[in-house]
Amino acid sequence: MSDEHAxxxxxxxxxxxIHAAPYAKEQHESEPQRPPGPxxxxxxxxxxxxxxxxxGHAVPFHADGEETFATLEEALAEAIHVGRSIVDGTHPDLSVLPLVTGGV
Structure with missing residues (x-):
């Protein structure tokens, strides 16, 4: 499933x-068939x-690199955690400051 359909x-x-969409990581054709996930x-x-x-109306984010989760629930929980860190100003790279100062 691609993120457009998550x-x-x-x-x-x-x-x-905070808008978050967990989804199963796509499987490459070279990999043996496996159940959904990670x-x-x-x-x-x-x-x-x-x-x-x-x-300028949103601050996008995604799972870093090869970071994966065993279940949809774990992926959703981490996405919400990351979104909260962006709002709180504790995320190391992302901030809502442009949304606030830009008047959006």
């Missing part, structure tokens, strides 16, 4: 929305009602 979950946090995630943080397709 089941999006929305969590409100500190005046922002799982990864994509997500973004935005103001309520913002359009993430408009540049």
């Amino acid at each position: 089941p999006w979950q929305v969590v409100e946090y500190e005046g922002f929305e 799982y990864v995630y994509v997500g973004y943080v935005c103001h309520p009602g913002a359009d993430p397709a408009i540049p």
Whole structure:
């Protein structure tokens, strides 16, 4: 399943929305057939009602590198944790500051 078809979950946090979508990592043709998983995630943080397709209206994030999770629930929990760290200002690389200072 690609991230376009992943089941999006929305969590409100500190005046922002965290949108997260866990999904099974795609299997390469060279790999032997396996059950679904491991799982990864994509997500973004935005103001309520913002359009993430408009540049500057959202802060996107995703699972780093080869980071994977055993279940959809674990991937979703980590995505929400990362989204909260972005809002809280504790994420090492991402911030909602452009959303706040940009008036979006």
